[in-house]
Amino acid sequence: MRIMKACAQLGHDFICLCTDVDRECGHVDMARELGGDSCVYTISNYLDANEIFSVADHAQATAIHPGYGFFAEDFRFARRTMSRDRSMIFIGPSWWVIRELGDKINTKRIARSLGVPTIPGSDRPVYNELEAENIARNLFDFQAAQGIRDGMVLVKASAGGGGMGIEEVQDLDQFRSVFRRIRNYAKRNFNDEGVLIEQRIFDFNHLEVQVVSERGGRKHVHFGTRNCSVQSTGKQKRIEVAPGFAPGDLPYAFDAAKVLEDITHHSLTMAREVGYDNVGTWEWIVTPKGEPFLMEVNTRIQVENGVSAVISRVGGEFGVNIIKEQVRLGLGGELSYDQEDISFDGVGIEYRIIAENPDDRFSPCSGAITRFGWQEEDWLELSTQIPRNRVYEIPMEYDPNLALAIVWGESLEQAKERGIRFLDSVVLEGESGGSAAEFRTNIAYLRDRTANLLEF
Amino acid sequence: MDSDKRVQVLKDRLTYIEDIFGAKRVETVELLGAKFGEFLDRLPVMDHSVRVREFKQIEDLFAFVERKLETELTPMDRVRIVRHPQRICLKDILENVYDNYTEIGGRGEFNIDPSMLIARANITRRVGKKVINQPVMVIGQEKGHGEGFRNGGSAKPWGNAKALHYMKVAETENIPIHTYVSTPGSFPIEDYPGAAQQIARNLYEMATLRVPIIAVFSEGGSGGAEAVGLADRRLMFSHGYYSVISPEGAAAIEGRLRTGQRATPELVEKCAAQLGITAEDNLRNGYIDRIIQEPSLGARPEHYDFYKDLRREVVQATNEVVSSVKSMKLFRAMALKNRRRRKGSLDPESIYVRWHLSNKARGRLLEKRFQHFREMSHHAYEDGRSFWDRVKSGMEPLGWTIHSWFSYGLLRRPRKHMEDFMEEMRAEAHLVREKVVRPVRGTLQRMKVVRKKPSSRIQERAREELTRLSCPEEGACIIDDSWLWMSPRSQEDKAVSCPNARTHGCQDLWAPDLFAEFAGVCTTCGHHFPMEYEWYFYNIFNYVEATEFNADIESRNPLGYEGFELKLDQAKKRTGRKSSCVTFETTIDDIKVVVASLIAPFRGGTVGAAEGEKFILAAERARKKHYPFIAYVHGTAGIRIQEGVNGVIQMPRCTLAVRRYIDAGGLYLVLYDTNSYAGPVASFLGCSPYQFAVRSSNIGFAGPGVIAETTGMEVPPKYHKADQALSRGHIQGIWDRGEIRKNLYQALLTMGGRNLYYR
Amino acid sequence: MLNIKELLEDIKANPYKEIVIKSPHTGAVEFADIKPGDKVRGRSGSYSEKPGTLLANLTREKNRKPINAPEKGEVVNIRTELEGKFVEAGEELLTIRHFLTRKEVIELILKKALHLFRAPERAKYYFIPEVDQKLKVSGKRSVKVQDGMEMLIVSRMKRETPLAYSGPEGIIYSVYFTRGDNVDAGEPLLGICPEDQLTTIQDVVAKVQSEWDEE
Known part of the structure; x- marks a missing residue:
């Protein structure tokens, strides 16, 4: 939606894809509104790249925005966009950048080569048992030396992901058997025996740095940091706050301002090194002692970009739109401002309103929305695909995200207070399995968590 | 003989002539038929003397016609002769050639395979005053006289397995084996032990079967014939045929017929004529040693004289084989030779040679057998190597042998002893240190004399190891950048559908991704699209650093098969190679290996004389150099039919070479890719103890079309897939394309015999 | 108890099922050589290895894929106006009338x-x-x-x-x-x-x- 708005604002024509199941959604309505009926194409499956190119060719599109997920971090999709016979512009970093940073191990190695801090442990798949044991021993000793009691080591399949093939080890005696188990698991499931061994870090905060770069990869700026530590059990973000810490408003056990400065500095260093050339996010974890470690780089625009935009000022002006910047820069536009032109003002909070039950492991809730309303404010931005004039059936195939709300306040205190005020104003009714009582949302959970945002 | 019987015999002769010549010699046959009809009409009214005269006349007429037709026999007529129900069968031979016999494992159709007959038989004769009883093992396909359950002599895999079993029994009992080859081909069924794999097993075992083997060919139909045909002496009936494929099969391929269509008789005739299948052709080419003359229009059960000839010939052949390897030969060998020159001078039955072989003689027998086959078919390929190359290739092996002997034989042992000794010493020292030093240090520690605490320097180093870039020399970026060689198909901007899309829901893949980065593997279901042989050469066999050898041994058209010259030239031009077999020496990681590969783009990877020769030379090179030997089969459709028996003979030839290599202590590993069918699988490939297949490849004896044609069975669509072959026990593993190199290296380290240089 | 006879009569009155063939994905359609009234057959063969009658080809990203008849039946109508045109996913292409099997x-x-x-x-x-x-x-x-x-x-x-x-x-x-x-x-x-x-x-x-x- 925000992409279509950005296109419309920039004066580009666009086409929008939908599938059979979601053709009734708000985003399709909006597409029809902004671009006319002919700009909507029905395809069989969002995950089928062939469908996208087929429609793009038919509509004579010149560029493709991959959205937030699916193809945004798929370097092959980007490569195909660029190198097919009728080539198009991929709105995102160049494919080789995506490939280099898309691989976590590779990212870690690039970071280390630049002296950017990463989680202690191996930076390449380990195959040899003796070598692995050595690393594990060092890690335990290292944690002990740092005064961490009950240190833990993570053993994971290097080819795995999404929580598969990861185990924690508490002491060296266990290590060997766990290592073997993971190695065999990896061999069976991923056909690669490589194993990674890392320190297990507890109680960390999840921070992000929003980086924006020009095509050509020579000019880079950042739009501040975000704190995305409020997450569901499935590690899905629920609330994001910009900036990442509030050293002025809250006390921290470490120099929070310096941490923020360090991670933005490190992020830009890496962006420069790899020739990053679009919008991206550097994800960091910060330990309770204030040590930042680079986790990974998201080579795409993220949903939560808006919360960074809301506190950012270019040349003191309000109204940065990072998606608009992404499209503009992606098409070869110039980055006409420097880091010095960017300033930050206030605190932004982003809420993700989702039909789910936070008390039951955030289990998603299916059903229909019968009523949805909220109090409009000038410090509130809300986007939703839910049509206001009819009952909306939550599609089963995708996550049951209902709305995204961004609240701005001059200070953390005001932002929190406004956040609660907004959440209280939301009217959201629906039914699940035929009963209104069964319908659950996470609004109460969001309100709950607002109280101690950014505290660490 | 009473007249009814005589009439019946004549009637049979007439039907026989009709069956064989049917459509072609209409006038002659009709004339004969008419005369015979007239004779039959007049017969009841004839008185005795007229009857005697008339019988004589009509019988003479029959004999005359038969003799006349005999001179006009075409190869296809011979095919019809051997397949005729009246043709003599193995049972007839057992009853009339041998003196008594016991059939083993058969009572009509109650038999594991009624088309394979096995019997212990005796040849009894009087030499001087003594009666001598010489036992032999008789093995051969039984056609019966048109008995349906005999399946026309088309043996099933388990029939061939039975044959092999009793060959081994004969080896244990140290008695000669007489095999009678009378099969249109093996029954193309994949169930264990597998048509192809069992033939391969037979060949592999017969290669070193330590008793004399005499084979007699009546109908020698390709692979099925080889299953019992690898022999020290190969005799052939004058009206038999020995061919790479049935003429109908050749015609079906030649005419590019679809299943169900039939080739025209003319085309079949023509193919039969071109394939060089007659006894004369085979004698001329050296694939058989001797022809046994049959009566006009072929031997039938009532030709009793023929049995006598046959008996003399097989006894003679056995005598010759035995005496050629015996140390005590003297006059009898001379006499045997003598007889050969002046036929009939001495009856072989009167020369007694004991058929029992000593251990040494058995060794010589095997050597002779190997040489016999090694010398065959050299006329059927073009040796394009320069004179110097040939001299070199003659000399080099000597050098390798000497080198190998020094480095792996002579020098290796003392060095190994030394190393073993040092290792033992180190282990001893370690134990002593542990036993003595440790308790002391422990005590000291307990007494707090020495405090055990890692120094901060060590701590710092450990920390660095955990947080700094490891192996910085490799650069920060360790993404493996695709493959060395990429398929030209990866240059095309198009989507490709996976054949499993319907069942596995695979999405269309973009050709540049599929054929480059994914190495032709569907990311959803793992289906392997066939890749070019170059892909394997460069990405697995390190072809850049390989040395190819014998590239100038060239395929040609030894039978002058019509139109084949042109096709061969086209294949040569298109591939830039001179045969479908590419042999080279290369290194896989640090291990030097010899690779022989059959590449599909060159005439479907078919094997002819040139390919066989190259394969054998490669195996010999690997043996002399003590290298592992890898057969990479990019694809093979079988034996090259246009070369006729010149192709088929590569089955025993190559298998013998492989057997030699394995017996010498080498590692012979086969890797199948795309499609591998027929002869090669049924011999030198299928006999390897280590056979692996690339996923999604097909391995089998005969393709689905041929199976439908010959057996009338419709096979399921995935009948020949590698995973099926694996579950039938035909291959030992399936490898994904991306892992071949890794697995191959692993295999080289974990498998194989004692003579590999790196062991 | 059910009145089976009646039920059967009901079905016999209209013993057909209309099968609408839709485009499985986007692409350019070319209809095979079929016209309304033509008989088509579904997947067959002892291992159902033979695909049904070719109805149309759909070309997407230079990859031409056949659309085969899923069941035995008779072609009722073909949207010939789509011949050679680009269609979106789920577009109706033609209808087959399928006589119910036992x-x-x-x-x-x-x-x-x-x-x-x-x-x-x-x-x-x-x-x-x-x-x-x-x-x-x-x-x-x-x-x-x-x-x-x-x-x-x-x-x-x-x-x-x-x-x-x-x-x-x-x-x-x-x-x-x-x-x-x-x-x-x-x-x-x-x-x-x-x-x-x-x-x-x-x-x-x-x-x-x-x-x-x-x-």
């Missing part, structure tokens, strides 16, 4: 005769492992169900919850869902036959077998 008629009638256990909500359904195993090994009709027995697993939004059967005791006679496909609320999942009615049901089947002539 098996399909039996299924139709059974749906009326059996006790139907319906889907409570739109989701994916599958059997719990024990039942699944039993069905695979001994075939349907080997599983007896009773009220309150946990039978199925409901899968929606990546979450799985068990579902108990409710209704009369009986054996599973028909299964109407396929694993991995969404079932709308109210659609039948299982056809249950109370054991005392088994013979009646079998009579129904026998009757249809004899009275229904396949085309």
Whole structure:
């Protein structure tokens, strides 16, 4: 939606894809509104790249925005966009950048080569048992030396992901058997025996740095940091706050301002090194002692970009739109401002309103929305695909995200207070399995968590 | 003989002539038929003397016609002769050639395979005053006289397995084996032990079967014939045929017929004529040693004289084989030779040679057998190597042998002893240190004399190891950048559908991704699209650093098969190679290996004389150099039919070479890719103890079309897939394309015999 | 008791099923050489290895793919105006009139005769492992169900919850869902036959077998 708005604002024509199941959604309505009926194409499956190119060719599109997920971090999709016979512009970093940073191990190695801090442990798949044991021993000793009691080591399949093939080890005696188990698991499931061994870090905060770069990869700026530590059990973000810490408003056990400065500095260093050339996010974890470690780089625009935009000022002006910047820069536009032109003002909070039950492991809730309303404010931005004039059936195939709300306040205190005020104003009714009582949302959970945002 | 019987015999002769010549010699046959009809009409009214005269006349007429037709026999007529129900069968031979016999494992159709007959038989004769009883093992396909359950002599895999079993029994009992080859081909069924794999097993075992083997060919139909045909002496009936494929099969391929269509008789005739299948052709080419003359229009059960000839010939052949390897030969060998020159001078039955072989003689027998086959078919390929190359290739092996002997034989042992000794010493020292030093240090520690605490320097180093870039020399970026060689198909901007899309829901893949980065593997279901042989050469066999050898041994058209010259030239031009077999020496990681590969783009990877020769030379090179030997089969459709028996003979030839290599202590590993069918699988490939297949490849004896044609069975669509072959026990593993190199290296380290240089 | 004769007559009055062939994905359509009234056949061969009659080709990203007839029938109408044109996914291309087979008629009638256990909500359904195993090994009709027995697993939004059967005791006679496909609320999942009615049901089947002539 925000992409279509950005296109419309920039004066580009666009086409929008939908599938059979979601053709009734708000985003399709909006597409029809902004671009006319002919700009909507029905395809069989969002995950089928062939469908996208087929429609793009038919509509004579010149560029493709991959959205937030699916193809945004798929370097092959980007490569195909660029190198097919009728080539198009991929709105995102160049494919080789995506490939280099898309691989976590590779990212870690690039970071280390630049002296950017990463989680202690191996930076390449380990195959040899003796070598692995050595690393594990060092890690335990290292944690002990740092005064961490009950240190833990993570053993994971290097080819795995999404929580598969990861185990924690508490002491060296266990290590060997766990290592073997993971190695065999990896061999069976991923056909690669490589194993990674890392320190297990507890109680960390999840921070992000929003980086924006020009095509050509020579000019880079950042739009501040975000704190995305409020997450569901499935590690899905629920609330994001910009900036990442509030050293002025809250006390921290470490120099929070310096941490923020360090991670933005490190992020830009890496962006420069790899020739990053679009919008991206550097994800960091910060330990309770204030040590930042680079986790990974998201080579795409993220949903939560808006919360960074809301506190950012270019040349003191309000109204940065990072998606608009992404499209503009992606098409070869110039980055006409420097880091010095960017300033930050206030605190932004982003809420993700989702039909789910936070008390039951955030289990998603299916059903229909019968009523949805909220109090409009000038410090509130809300986007939703839910049509206001009819009952909306939550599609089963995708996550049951209902709305995204961004609240701005001059200070953390005001932002929190406004956040609660907004959440209280939301009217959201629906039914699940035929009963209104069964319908659950996470609004109460969001309100709950607002109280101690950014505290660490 | 009473007249009814005589009439019946004549009637049979007439039907026989009709069956064989049917459509072609209409006038002659009709004339004969008419005369015979007239004779039959007049017969009841004839008185005795007229009857005697008339019988004589009509019988003479029959004999005359038969003799006349005999001179006009075409190869296809011979095919019809051997397949005729009246043709003599193995049972007839057992009853009339041998003196008594016991059939083993058969009572009509109650038999594991009624088309394979096995019997212990005796040849009894009087030499001087003594009666001598010489036992032999008789093995051969039984056609019966048109008995349906005999399946026309088309043996099933388990029939061939039975044959092999009793060959081994004969080896244990140290008695000669007489095999009678009378099969249109093996029954193309994949169930264990597998048509192809069992033939391969037979060949592999017969290669070193330590008793004399005499084979007699009546109908020698390709692979099925080889299953019992690898022999020290190969005799052939004058009206038999020995061919790479049935003429109908050749015609079906030649005419590019679809299943169900039939080739025209003319085309079949023509193919039969071109394939060089007659006894004369085979004698001329050296694939058989001797022809046994049959009566006009072929031997039938009532030709009793023929049995006598046959008996003399097989006894003679056995005598010759035995005496050629015996140390005590003297006059009898001379006499045997003598007889050969002046036929009939001495009856072989009167020369007694004991058929029992000593251990040494058995060794010589095997050597002779190997040489016999090694010398065959050299006329059927073009040796394009320069004179110097040939001299070199003659000399080099000597050098390798000497080198190998020094480095792996002579020098290796003392060095190994030394190393073993040092290792033992180190282990001893370690134990002593542990036993003595440790308790002391422990005590000291307990007494707090020495405090055990890692120094901060060590701590710092450990920390660095955990947080700094490891192996910085490799650069920060360790993404493996695709493959060395990429398929030209990866240059095309198009989507490709996976054949499993319907069942596995695979999405269309973009050709540049599929054929480059994914190495032709569907990311959803793992289906392997066939890749070019170059892909394997460069990405697995390190072809850049390989040395190819014998590239100038060239395929040609030894039978002058019509139109084949042109096709061969086209294949040569298109591939830039001179045969479908590419042999080279290369290194896989640090291990030097010899690779022989059959590449599909060159005439479907078919094997002819040139390919066989190259394969054998490669195996010999690997043996002399003590290298592992890898057969990479990019694809093979079988034996090259246009070369006729010149192709088929590569089955025993190559298998013998492989057997030699394995017996010498080498590692012979086969890797199948795309499609591998027929002869090669049924011999030198299928006999390897280590056979692996690339996923999604097909391995089998005969393709689905041929199976439908010959057996009338419709096979399921995935009948020949590698995973099926694996579950039938035909291959030992399936490898994904991306892992071949890794697995191959692993295999080289974990498998194989004692003579590999790196062991 | 059901009036089978009447039911059969009803079906005989309109013994067809219209099958609408839709484009499976985007691409350019070229119809095969077919016209309304042509007979087409579905997948066949002893291993159903032969695809059905070619209806059209759909070319997307230079990859030309055939669309084959899924069932035997007669072409009713072809949207020839789409020939050579780009179509979106799900566009109707042509319609086939399919004469019901004996098996399909039996299924139709059974749906009326059996006790139907319906889907409570739109989701994916599958059997719990024990039942699944039993069905695979001994075939349907080997599983007896009773009220309150946990039978199925409901899968929606990546979450799985068990579902108990409710209704009369009986054996599973028909299964109407396929694993991995969404079932709308109210659609039948299982056809249950109370054991005392088994013979009646079998009579129904026998009757249809004899009275229904396949085309």
